[in-house]
Amino acid sequence: MGSAFSYYFATLVVYFGVDLLSAWSLNLQYGYAGVINFAFIVFQAAGAYIAAATVMGPDTAPGAFQTYIFGANLPFPLPLVLATLAGAVLSAVIGPFALRRLRRDYQAAVMLIVSLILLQVVSADIHLFNGANGLSGVPRPLFSSLGLSLNAWQWLFAVFVLAICVVVYFLVEWLCRSSWGRSLRAMRDQEDAAAALGIKGTLLRIEVFIIGGAIAGLSGGLLVEFISAWSPGAWGYPETFVVFTALLVGGVGNNRGAIIGTLIVPILVLELPTFLPAFGYPGLVDAFQWILIGLLWMIFLYVRPRGILPEPRYIAPDRDGGTATGGPLGTLKRLVTHGRGDLRPEIEPQAQPGRGPVGVQVARRVALDHGGDAGTGR
Amino acid sequence: MHLFLQTLGFGLVTASIIAVASMGFTIQFGLTNVLNLSFGSIMTVGAFIGYLIEQAGVNAWWGLLFGGLGGAVLTLLLGRTVFKLYARRGTRLFEMVMVTLGLALVIEYIVDAISRAQLYSVSFPQGASVNIGPIILTVSQIIVIGIGIAIFLGLEGLLRHTRLGKALRAMALDPSLARSCGIPTGRIVNATWLLSGFLCGAAGVVYVINALSVTFSTGLDFLPTVLAAAILGGVGSPRGAALASLAMGLVTAFVAAAGGSAYSTVAAFGILVVVLLSKPSGLSTVAARRVELTL
Structure with a gap:
């Protein structure tokens, strides 16, 4: 020390x-x-x-x-x-x-x-x-x-x-x-x-x-x-990649994920090799670092495009006692979201026994969201 | 007047280099809708193949051929594997840009690792100076202009008068309609990868013939110019790309001649800025709604 x-x-x-x-x-x-x-x-x-x-x-x-x-x-x-x-x-x-x-x-x-x-x-x-x-x-x-x-x-x-x-x-x-x-x-x-x-x-x-x-x-x-x-x-423009990679690895749309990504990419990948014994010609380690960053970037885009900690689902309390994602946005999302965050113009199959048909549920929530929430204010 | 004509000559040389690359880029982008930022890195690979062939003491024309072929094969491989993989995964239009940028970084630094981050000088014979009226150019500069014109004419002929070219244009307009008309879309996409890749690799070699040096960042440094020319010319139009390259080449040369060599490239980008500001219809979001990846 x-x-x-x-x-x-x-x-x-x-x-x-x-x-x-x-x-x-x-x-x-x-x-x-x-x-x-x-x-x-x-x-x-x-x-x-x-x-x-x-x-x-x-x-x-x-x-x-x-x-x-x-x-x-x-x-x-x-x-x-x-x-x-x-x-x-x-x-x-x-x-x-x-x-x-x-x-x-x-x-x-x-x-x-x-x-x-x-x-x-x-x-x-x-x-x-x-x-x-x-x-x-x-x-x-x-x-x-x-x-x-x-x-x-x-x-x-x-x-x-x-x-x-x-x-x-x-x-x-x-x-x-x-x-x-x-x-x-x-x-x-x-x-x-x-x-x-x-x-x-x-x-x-x-x-x-x-x-x-x-x-x-x-x-x-x-x-x-x-x-x-x-x-x-x-x-230089590669410096922008570093920040982007940190975000892709940590979590797009998640500020805590960004902390994890920053620990992994700029700190671990770019700083840790300073401790490694030098090998090859000067600059070879740098080249490998950039290749590694490029690969991390591509692998995360393929495997986990939303990062280690993906964007949280914003849950707001529902007046029914259940939960619903808040605001007109939540309604919007429910109307268009299908599967793992892919946005497709399909109505999510939500009908559950005893809770009425999908259309009624959605309509009720639209009313709820607009009455119970200040809306987006814009 | 003399200086004007001489500058015009240099401008044509620069324009030819930009044109070869941007015509390849625009065909690829127009058909597949992948804004491929790894284009520049593949250009570097082509340039290095040209350099190696020159080192082996073989005629520069072979360098052009093999540089082009290298670019074609690499582009096809990447198109069939990487891009297709991501497209199947559900990667959308603008996320694909990020994929290609990551790919650009990987290829560039693999070349960096292999080339030991050195700048290599190339000694293509420049030939004697030739006077064309008041314009003095070296033989190799005239050849560069010739290559640019030849590729432009060849591409125009291919697109207008051959079955492949017509299929390509049909597909760029409407892939699903083209498929229902019996056009083998998969094969046309492959042909597009090969064709655009060839132009990309060849552009790398042409760049080296003129610049006489190559390093791992050659292609990526040149990429913005290519992008600007392709966007300026209207995506998918080799004719537009050629015209835009001409404009950018001439502006670069004239600004350099006026004493602002530091600002010559910047001035070329200035044209793009002006065009973007004047709201080109083809670039609007409205037109983009219908665009899907075609792989």
């Missing part, structure tokens, strides 16, 4: 927290709203760059050797707030264009293209964020004023990151359970039916895109304050 181990472990905790925020952000977008955001890492990068530039001071200061925009000397929590805003603002710019009335597979392709365009622009243009070399020497927040040893500071920061994770967890859980979250799921599963209930699909997608982007920006800001450097090498 040397200090090297303590250092490494603190780093792992921070990575875990950052990856967790990423997974929840993506879960909100992909798991709950069905938006395939293949540009996810761009929003993390935006947060990271802004958080870095706003503590590094103006790039015209004496001794400055890097060129960047938005240079400032802001006190500690402000850069993180700005990072969060940066993620949200970038999402608000990209979202309305990429999430228009496009087929979902086109949306995914457009996101991938957006991700590569922005990477190219930032790498090529040295005036934005120092080009391909990226920003380095980002001051650690409060490090000098607290007067702690580096290791103690790292642990303090790790605790800070975990505290933010707890707050964000309750926030996303609350969002997912709110009427807004129910609308998201309704839109994801049956867009036409949801539209008939007055749910505006495109607007909802843009909203969830912006909220997810804000969380991504925050995670990027936290990461850069810890590792104190950020360059285009840190946000």
Whole structure:
């Protein structure tokens, strides 16, 4: 248990927290709203760059050797707030264009293209964020004023990151359970039916895109304050896969599943091999890691497309004393769900002896859901 | 004026490379409705086959043939096994995109592991410089343009005048109707995998002939351009893909000539952005409702 181990472990905790925020952000977008955001890492990068530039001071200061925009000397929590805003603002710019009335597979392709365009622009243009070399020497927040040893500071920061994770967890859980979250799921599963209930699909997608982007920006800001450097090498498109794989493995549409997925994919698969004896040429282990991530991704899509902990069924108390999934969404689902979550236009055979025909049951529940529940509120 | 024509020449070279790949992509996507993101990785495999053939000292034309064949066989195999497996499992249209992306990652890093993550230079003979009026191009650049035009014409001829081509177009429009008309849909899908795979592998080789180097990420780096051209040209239309490639190739060349070489590719994507913003009818969700995977 040397200090090297303590250092490494603190780093792992921070990575875990950052990856967790990423997974929840993506879960909100992909798991709950069905938006395939293949540009996810761009929003993390935006947060990271802004958080870095706003503590590094103006790039015209004496001794400055890097060129960047938005240079400032802001006190500690402000850069993180700005990072969060940066993620949200970038999402608000990209979202309305990429999430228009496009087929979902086109949306995914457009996101991938957006991700590569922005990477190219930032790498090529040295005036934005120092080009391909990226920003380095980002001051650690409060490090000098607290007067702690580096290791103690790292642990303090790790605790800070975990505290933010707890707050964000309750926030996303609350969002997912709110009427807004129910609308998201309704839109994801049956867009036409949801539209008939007055749910505006495109607007909802843009909203969830912006909220997810804000969380991504925050995670990027936290990461850069810890590792104190950020360059285009840190946000290639494979990094987005890592978060997606974590979600697919852990559980799509389940925020606790995302925790399991984050433990397995970015931590176990990507960090544990550091302990393995090196073999082959340098980089071979990396290649195997990516192959493993790709295989995990494909195997989970085949075997358990909804992950280890699948999306919970949202059960609301029924006035009859039984249980029914809540809200118009539940009714919708009962009308269209058949088998293991596949959505087909068939009525689930629910008729039980003594409870009346299916049609009567469904009609009663429709009335119940609308009377007994506030509905989606939209 | 001289610079303009010279830039036009370079633009045509770039356009030809994009065209070969995007025509293959658009045929595949138009018929099977799989937005296949592993297309780029298969292109890399084709490029490496071209490199190996060149290393063996064999004529570059054989490289083109075998690169294409490699792409064809690999695409058919993946289509018959992986994609079919997922389609049977009930994977839907947009989840299939995720499957192909995972596949892209696996293939890319298998190539990475085998190629030891190195950049390999290829020394295809460039030939003498040829003056066509004021445009100066090397022989190999002219050959690249020639290949692009030849494949475009061949594909057009195939689609319009042969039984296979007509069956392919019929199936792309309405698979179930095509089946009831007696078109052997299974075999047509196989033919599509082979044809598009061949174009994909060949595009990899053509890319290498021009760029003179190959590495494990070559194809995936090129993929967005191919995707953009295929989407821009209207899915399933090789003619549209060729036109879109022409536009993207020329824009790339002219922006590079104007001094913005860092932004040249970005400018090409800019066209796609403009088209997406101007609401193309073929991309709307309304049209997508009826689309199913055809495997």
